[in-house]
Amino acid sequence: MNSAPRFDPFPPASQINVLNDAARHALRAAARKEEIGERPIGTSIDILRDAGLMLEDGATTPLRTVHALMQIGAANLSVGRLWEGHVNALRLIHLYGNTAQASHAKELTRQGGLLGVWGADGQKPATISDGALQGEKVFASGLGTVTHALISVNSGSKVQLALIDVTDPQRGDASQWDMLGMQATASGKFDLSGIAVTKENLIGVPGDYLKEPHFVGGVWRIAALQAGAAAGLIDAAATALRDMDRLEADAQLARLMQVLMRVWAGMALAERAALASLDNAPEETIVSTSIAARIYTEEGALEAIKAVEQSLGLRHFAAASETGRMARDLSVYLRQAARDAFLKRAARHALSSEETIWGVFK
Structure with a gap:
């Protein structure tokens, strides 16, 4: 019997089950x-x-x-x-x-x-x-x-x-x-x-x-999709590895869990960005937090793609591979415009004073 641990793509303590x-x-x-x-x-x-x-x-x-x-x-x-x-x-x-x-x-x-x-x-x-x-x-x-x-x-x-x-x-x-x-x-x-x-x-x-904070300040929605898609990719890879009795290897567990932790962190940041407007946070704080969530989840998703490729090897690149399809979709979706300009805008606000560095977590 396969006793390898099962990955859960969402932290159960914070997940709201919108879909059954x-x-x-x-x-x-x-x-x-x-x-x-x-x-x-x-x-x-x-x-x-x-x-x-x-x-x-x-x-x-x-x-x-x-x-x-x-x-x-x-x-x-x-x-x-x-x-x-x-x-x-x-x-x-x-x-x-x-x-x-x-x-x-x-x-x-x-x-x-x-x-x-x-x-x-x-x-x-x-x-x-x-x-x-x-x-x-x-x-x-x-x-x-x-x-x-x-x-x-x-x-x-x-x-x-x-x-x-x-x-x-x-x-x-x-x-x-x-x-x-x-x-x-x-x-x-x-x-x-x-x-x-x-x-x-x-x-x-x-x-x-x-108008802000609803234009760039709304890219938390993109961040949420990116984080979710990365979690889904890791989950699909873990399922494939379990089916091949390969998930129990220490290297596999460490590689995927390191990435999954980063994805979870991105989810938390996207959630805070989404809630910032309800907390009456300053406009530019909302914007910079959404930017941070968007960029952080992009980087986590890229790491997830790399980790899955390393874990599954050539099977991942087969025409009918589910993880291959998911990674292709995610790679294209990640490529949003004006990344560097967004990062600079967020940095200028977040690093402008001792107060702003705490962002929406203050």
Whole structure:
């Protein structure tokens, strides 16, 4: 009998079980089929819908949201990416939209809609001209699954948010998404040209999207997904090693546990960043803590990928390897923009005085 110890990807004392075991197993089992196109990712979104998660906006329930992101990320990072976009869209509409717009967004969700946030412009930046959109969005996640996208129009201090219907299949093109991971997200280009825009579509006023502490201060959601996905990868590797009766080796236990401890620390930091706004922390403290969580969980995830490669060897790189797929998805997701600028911003605040060095732990 295999008596090797079992790894638990989440510290049980702090875990909030947002998803039951059946839902997590279903999300994880679907990931490979979604990657190769044998199963629509919308089916997994329905699992989250059945769990009552689609009306979350993270604005009033950050603790529940951060744990949901960790657990979904551990099971299926591509699904987690789409859910994070949906939660972010609801949050932004809650923050900057009027009561009618917030109610409309929730009604769309109740009717089976999935929201997203598409911010990256293509060669033709998104603009509004004569009551219609022009331009395109790239890296638009969830083509064919997201029904309504909160897009950024214009740039800088004049950036404006607009909620639009993106169900027209002729406008989306996922063929250019040639990344090695996150294939199931069906990310790509979306042509906005000619879509009518009225004042009902416009969310907030120009400049709202970039306001802190809700812009960079919200990257704790990315940190939570990264930490969860890293924990899920370690758990999958431990399962594979147990099945091969190889986990009992001291070197294996030490290597994976060292990384798992760092992942747990990242989870705690992401949780504190999520809760900072409820504690009325100073704006720049919230921002710097979210940045720290985002960067720390990235580094922990990279270490997790390396440790799993070393532990499993060539098996990890087989085409059908579950850990290989999970690592590919995580590697792509980790590559977010402006890392160095974020780190410098956090450091300038956190190291500016004896008071700020304690961050949200003061």
